[in-house]
Amino acid sequence: MSAHATEHGTMNLKLIVWRQSAPDKAGRFETYEAKGITPHHSFLEMLDVVNEDLIKAGQDPIAFDHDCREGICGMCSAVVNGVPHGGHERTTLCQLHMRKFKDGDAIYIEPWRARAFPILRDLVVDRGSLDKLIQAAGYVSCHTGGVPDGNAILVGKPEADYAMDAAECIGCGACVAACPNGAAMLFAGAKVSQLAELPQGQVEAPQRVAAMVRAMADQGFGNCSNHYECEGACPKGIKVKFIARLNREFTKALFLEKIGAISTVKAASAD
Amino acid sequence: MILDGKAPTGKIQDSWDKHKIDSLKLVNPANKRKYKVLVVGTGLAGASAAASLGELGYQVEAFCYQDSPRRAHSIAAQGGINAAKAYPNDGDSVYRLFYDTIKGGDFRAREADVWRLAQVSNNIIDQCVAQGVPFARDYAGYLDNRSFGGAQVSRTFFARGQTGQQLLLGAYSALSRQIGAGTVKMFARTEMLDLVVVDGEAKGITVRDLVTGEVRSHVGDAVVLATGGYVNVFYLSTNAMGCSVSAIWKAHKKGAYLANPCYTQIHPTCIPQTGDYQSKLTLMSESLRNDGRIWVPKKKEDCGKAPSEIPEDDRDYYLERKYPSFGNLAPRDIASRAAKEQCDEGRGVGPGGRGVYLDFSASIARLGEGTIRERYGNLFEMYERITDENAYQRPMRIYPAPHYSMGGLWVDYNLQSNIPGLFVLGEANFSVHGANRLGASALMQGLADGYFVIPFTIANYLAQTKPGKVKADHPEMLKSIAEVKAERDRMLSINGKKTVTEFMREVGVLMWNNVGMARSEQSLNETLQKIPAIREEFWKNVKVTGSGDELNQQLENAGRTSDFIDFAELLSRDALHRQESCGGHFRVEHQYPDGEAKRDDANFAYSAAWEFKGTGKAPELHQEPLKFENVHLAVRSYK
Numbered sequence: 001m002s003a004h005a006t007e008h009g010t011m012n013l014k015l016i017v018w019r020q021s022a023p024d025k026a027g028r029f030e031t032y033e034a035k036g037i038t039p040h041h042s043f044l045e046m047l048d049v050v051n052e053d054l055i056k057a058g059q060d061p062i063a064f065d066h067d068c069r070e071g072i073c074g075m076c077s078a079v080v081n082g083v084p085h086g087g088h089e090r091t092t093l094c095q096l097h098m099r100k101f102k103d104g105d106a107i108y109i110e111p112w113r114a115r116a117f118p119i120l121r122d123l124v125v126d127r128g129s130l131d132k133l134i135q136a137a138g139y140v141s142c143h144t145g146g147v148p149d150g151n152a153i154l155v156g157k158p159e160a161d162y163a164m165d166a167a168e169c170i171g172c173g174a175c176v177a178a179c180p181n182g183a184a185m186l187f188a189g190a191k192v193s194q195l196a197e198l199p200q201g202q203v204e205a206p207q208r209v210a211a212m213v214r215a216m217a218d219q220g221f222g223n224c225s226n227h228y229e230c231e232g233a234c235p236k237g238i239k240v241k242f243i244a245r246l247n248r249e250f251t252k253a254l255f256l257e258k259i260g261a262i263s264t265v266k267a268a269s270a271d
Numbered sequence: 272m273i274l275d276g277k278a279p280t281g282k283i284q285d286s287w288d289k290h291k292i293d294s295l296k297l298v299n300p301a302n303k304r305k306y307k308v309l310v311v312g313t314g315l316a317g318a319s320a321a322a323s324l325g326e327l328g329y330q331v332e333a334f335c336y337q338d339s340p341r342r343a344h345s346i347a348a349q350g351g352i353n354a355a356k357a358y359p360n361d362g363d364s365v366y367r368l369f370y371d372t373i374k375g376g377d378f379r380a381r382e383a384d385v386w387r388l389a390q391v392s393n394n395i396i397d398q399c400v401a402q403g404v405p406f407a408r409d410y411a412g413y414l415d416n417r418s419f420g421g422a423q424v425s426r427t428f429f430a431r432g433q434t435g436q437q438l439l440l441g442a443y444s445a446l447s448r449q450i451g452a453g454t455v456k457m458f459a460r461t462e463m464l465d466l467v468v469v470d471g472e473a474k475g476i477t478v479r480d481l482v483t484g485e486v487r488s489h490v491g492d493a494v495v496l497a498t499g500g501y502v503n504v505f506y507l508s509t510n511a512m513g514c515s516v517s518a519i520w521k522a523h524k525k526g527a528y529l530a531n532p533c534y535t536q537i538h539p540t541c542i543p544q545t546g547d548y549q550s551k552l553t554l555m556s557e558s559l560r561n562d563g564r565i566w567v568p569k570k571k572e573d574c575g576k577a578p579s580e581i582p583e584d585d586r587d588y589y590l591e592r593k594y595p596s597f598g599n600l601a602p603r604d605i606a607s608r609a610a611k612e613q614c615d616e617g618r619g620v621g622p623g624g625r626g627v628y629l630d631f632s633a634s635i636a637r638l639g640e641g642t643i644r645e646r647y648g649n650l651f652e653m654y655e656r657i658t659d660e661n662a663y664q665r666p667m668r669i670y671p672a673p674h675y676s677m678g679g680l681w682v683d684y685n686l687q688s689n690i691p692g693l694f695v696l697g698e699a700n701f702s703v704h705g706a707n708r709l710g711a712s713a714l715m716q717g718l719a720d721g722y723f724v725i726p727f728t729i730a731n732y733l734a735q736t737k738p739g740k741v742k743a744d745h746p747e748m749l750k751s752i753a754e755v756k757a758e759r760d761r762m763l764s765i766n767g768k769k770t771v772t773e774f775m776r777e778v779g780v781l782m783w784n785n786v787g788m789a790r791s792e793q794s795l796n797e798t799l800q801k802i803p804a805i806r807e808e809f810w811k812n813v814k815v816t817g818s819g820d821e822l823n824q825q826l827e828n829a830g831r832t833s834d835f836i837d838f839a840e841l842l843s844r845d846a847l848h849r850q851e852s853c854g855g856h857f858r859v860e861h862q863y864p865d866g867e868a869k870r871d872d873a874n875f876a877y878s879a880a881w882e883f884k885g886t887g888k889a890p891e892l893h894q895e896p897l898k899f900e901n902v903h904l905a906v907r908s909y910k
Contacts, residue, residue, distance in 0.1 A: 022821065039659070040545040040622075048772070049548055055770050055816050055825065063824055065338060067511040069551045071653075072436055073342040095656055120482055121822040128459070131339050135451035139444035140403045144323040144722045145394070147401035151358065154412030155405075163405035164431055167440065171341055194403065201403045 010036045011103035015050065017062055018110045020119055027119065029108075032062075039099035043086065044069060044076060046098055063122040071095040071235065074170030077177070078123045079110040084174035084233040092172065092235040112173055114182035116220040127173050129219035130187060136215035137208040138191045140201050159197050166194040168236045175230035175238075181222030186230040188212050189246035190238050196249050206253035206262050213250050274528075274880055274895035277683045278383035283901050284365075287387040290684070295727050296734035303328035305738040308729065309476055309491035311463045311518055313340030315435075315714060316697025317497030318442035319721025325449030327726060329733075332489055333446070333455055334478060336462045336513050336827075341443045344499060344511040345717060348435025349556050350419060351427035352399075352714040354392040359416050363424040365389045372712060373902050375421045376677070376705020377854035377870060379531070379878070382901055383684055384702045391723040392715050396428055398722055402441040406430050420557060420603070421709040432556065432649055438714055442721070462827065464758075465751045466494065466522040466693065473522075473693035474741040477751040479759075481827060484820040486755050488748040492738055493692045493729055496522060497721065500676035500698040502535055504835050504842060505787060506779020507544060509554040509674035515831035516838045519680050519699050527680050527688045528880035528893060530701035532838070533846035534677035536708055536855040537788050539606040541672035542657050543626035547776075552672040553657060555650050557710065560599050560606070562634040562643060563667070565590050567618040567627050574620050578628055578666050589613055594865070604707070604788075604855060605866060607671035611788050614670075621668040630666035671788060675713060677704040677855060678845075681880040681895070685728035686720060689880075692736070694729055696720035701878065706854025759819045762829045767812030771825055774809050775832045778802065778839050786843050791859045795847040802840045803887055809836060837886055844881075848892065851875045872904050 013034040020027030034050050041049070044066050051061035067075040071092040078093055080086035086096045101107065111119050116129040155163075167190070175186035192209050195201030201208070224243055231240045256262045279286040279294070298306065306329050310321040313335040321333040335343065357363040368389035373380060396414070400406065406428050407415040416425040430437035449455040460481040467475035473494040479486050498518035502508040523529045540559055541552045566586045568574050573581050589609055591598045601609070610627045613619060620626050635643050640663055644651070651662045658668070680688050680695040682702055687694050697717040704712065741748070781801055785794035809832070817823040852861040852868035853875070861869040876897045881890040 038546060038548075041548055042550075042657075045548050045550050048550055052770055052772060055814060058816070060816055061825060063822055067337055067342055067513050068344060068347050069512060070347060070509075070553050072347050072433070073337070073344070073511060074339075075337060075342050091656060097657065097659070099659055124822060127338055131341070131447065131450075131457075131459075134341075134444060134447040137451075139448045140401065141448065142398075142401040142445075143326050144319075144398060144445070144726065147397050150356070150396045150400040150406075151413050153400055155408050156412050157408050157410050160405050160408040163403070164437075167405050167430075167437060168433065170436075171339065194405065198403050198405070200401055 010038050011098070011101070013037060013101060013104070014106040016106060016108045017122070019062070019122055021121065023118055023120055037098050039097065041098045042069070042094055043080070043096040043098065044094050063124050065124050066094055069094040072170060074172035077112050077125065077172055077174070079112065079177060081108050084112065084177040085235050087233070090235055090237050092170075112177035114176045115222070116176065116182060116184070117173060129221065130171055130173060130184065132219050133184060133188055133212055133215050134191065137204075137211035140195060141204060153199055155198055163194045163197045166190040166197070166238065166242050169238050170236055172235065174233040174235060176221065178229040178233035179222065180227055180229065181225060183224050184216055184221040185224040185243045185246060186234065186238055186240065188216060189242035192249055193242040193245040196245065205249060206256050209246060209249040210253040210257065272893045274681065274689075274893050275683070276381050276895055277685065278381055279684065283383060283386045286383050287390055291727055295731040298730045298734050300328055302738075304330060306330065306492045306733050307332065307490070308493050308495060309489055310334070310495045310497065311476060312343065312497035312499060312699070313443070313446065314343030314345035314497060314499055314697060315439055315442055315717030316699070316721045317343070317495070318439065318446045319718050320495055320497060320696055320725045321455050322442060322445035322449050323722050323726045324729070325452070325454035328454065331449070331455040332458065332491065334458045334461045334463060336460065336481065338460055340446055340457060340459065341440060343439060344514055345439045345714070346436045347509070347511070348714055349432045349554070350558075351417060351429035351434045351711040352395065352438060353419070353426050353711045354396045354428060354715065355389055355426060356393050356396060358414060359425045361424045363426050367424065368392060368426065370902055371422050372703065372709060373705065374907060375707055375709035377707050377868065377907050378705065378872070378876070378899065378904050379534070379853055379897065380703050380705035381684070381897065382899060387724065388703050388716060388719050391719045394723055395715060395718045399438055399441050402444060404430060404437045404441040419710045427711045435714055438718065442718070463498070463518045464521060464755045464830065466525045466527070467747050467751045468525050468690060469741050469745060469747045472691045475748055475751070477755050479755070482822050484818070484823065486752055486759070488743060488752055490741055490743050490748065492733055492736055492740070493694065495694045495696060495725065495729070496680065496699050497696040498699045500679070501838065502673035502676050504779065504839050505673045505783040506776050507549060507552050507672065507783070509538065509541060509552055509672050512551060515834065517831050517834045519695070520834040520838050522680060522688070522690070522693060523883050525690070526883070527690050527693055528882055529679070529841060530681035530878050530880040531678035531706070531845065532842040532881070533849055533856045534706045534854060535673055536675040536677065537604065537607045537671045538674040539603050539610065539671045540629070540669045542654065543621050543668050543670035545622045553653070554672065554674055555654065555669070557603070559629060559647060559650060562646065563599065563629040563631050564588055564633055565599050565606075565627055565629055567613045567620060569618075571617045574618060574624060578620075578630070587613075587618070604857060604868065608788050608857065608866065610669070610671055626668035626670045628666035629669045631662065632666070635663065673783070673787065675708055677701065677706060677708055681878070685731065686724055687728065687732065692732060694725060696725060706856055758830070759826065762813065762815050762826065762833070763819060765811065765813050765815070767814050769808070769812050770814055771828045771832050774805065774813060775828070775835065778805050778836050782839050782842070786846055789857050789859050790846045792847065795843050798843045799840065799847070802836065802843070806836050806887070809833060841881060841890060844890065845879055848879065849875060868907070870906070876904070
């Protein structure tokens, strides 16, 4: 039990929440009270309580994205007191519990803010731009069927572990929201690094990184200027070393393009 | 009516290969692009199906309610995926995987479907490796395996504790490749609200755009539902918040039979509920039971004490006491029911008295904290994040929670429902797990259906249909849109006093208490009496804020809740009719003295497929008899 909880174990909080009814409408901060919150409420359960009160009062509840509520789907997304997911190590918003707050706290709640993530309503943003990066080349071009036996492709344990470290990304976009430039370098770097590390992904590695970097620009993401806010905000502990890897892979790809070893445009793979 | 699953006859070993050659027509490559297939749901089954059909050249439209196809709840599966590779040289084979799955399902699944699943399991691993799924490897670079419940061999492949996530991201990458290539059109934040049937065949769906509120129909030459399971009918479960029965329930209302809805699985090791505000339950890997001892205080008055203050003699290690040979590793259903019994007797611990201790102190004393941390560190960390308790120092509290549904829409061997052109994949269908699913088999089924079954079987249907037969302005399409809009407007116009969440909690708590871990004739009859009243009140007194023409999460939940209320009735009715215990369906009237489920093969060796006859009206039962020609029907025993 947290030392912050009041005698009765419950707390009252002041929420200052970004409200915006539609993408093209002006938004504003509104203040609400969250009453009778226990240390065991998750942050989203606290919002559930506030929303039930709002509905009963005939007001529109706060719209927020969420689904699995166990920290793996990557859907929940809000900036809490200036930090994506509230700023606790390896913790998504849905896994953040109210014992981290104390009675009487004022909590600012805002949507992800980035050029590539337009606000849809309240705390809900459109992260389709991240999907576009994967669609550009974030895959190995293999068809269903016609692949070799799993053990025919040997992968050393260190390489498999490195690829897994990168692959843990849940695609929530906290890295973009935390970045002063709105860059998606940690997200893209994790995918580029995972696939470039594995033999299956090495064949297309230069084309992949080139296409993903260009897609980042097309989608309105900024560039990395080494603030490392992304790593600090990442609820899965993805490291900035994967951005360095992306830069190395991209430099290699540019060189290969220059000498004509690979084509500039990644071939469409509809077959 | 007696249903025919159209399973191939003859030697089961050759059944799938022969079926592909003898019974499944092909669509030639130039013609494939003329057909449009609608795929609803983008979890393992839906994403793998949409990607594979896109690669083949069909026009595919894919739909999910989340903001991205990568978020489907397959992503939360922790443990692993089974395959009959037999890499460890421990005697595994396709037959053994087949046998274990039939037996694990308590002999309530169709043999030929399960055989095919076991057969293609190996292709799945190859496919995922080729996609770059970072499976665990040994130091020589070979794939690593672990063992799992219900099997005596090590056949489970895994990627740390996030196997579901990695497999889903593999399927998502294949799907994304096809979206980029233009063969698949993706509609995220889009929810299916009706199935459109034209002249007895599935030819479209009606959806609501969850951002703009637009209600529209999509026409297709075939419809594939891969929309997951329905255990959120119990309100609290390990499913994601958006998981619902709605897609399959809408199809059911349009004539698709729903089979064995009473087969639901309860997982014994979840973090207990702490209060009424709670929105979901979190599962922790069952592997914890390998090193933890489960107990409750012997005396009720000790329940409020700190566990360290309760002396050894005053602790009841009830699983070790009741099941001396299996102890803490008793099967999922037994362990779950035993925990409920202790809590019902008033000896549960933690908030609300709904919890039992899972104690690692003996293992820590024997092996050292380091070893325990190495084995379960991530789970202890997750437990602490949620409960604020350090499980190295005080026992964990656990309680069972619903997490998987074996029942679903009835399908034949081709995964086609009784409505031609409607195919159902993954957890949404009823096909392979019988009355109980084994660990690491859900991922296997989702990907088997999507990568290696539907590409063949859907071609057989399409080859016999004219492409583009039904147009967007067909009267059935327009009627469906009008009906969906009418239901939406009706919900919005009630403006009552109770919130959607209050209704969902009411029906869910009723279902959990009466139709959850244990069911009796009395509890089921009581439930069937209460549900119509809840439905009536819902349509008089629900409060849905906002309008239909905007992003409105209350409206989304109201629709799902209404479907859950109707579906709860069918689930209860199925449970009442099945007067036996099997797998996840436990009727207290039918058990052996040791608490094991007592099947009645003479009367119930069939799948129960229900036909919708109107809301609040008794559905009609159709039976598909189950024949066991390759395994012997036996009492399921793990002793």
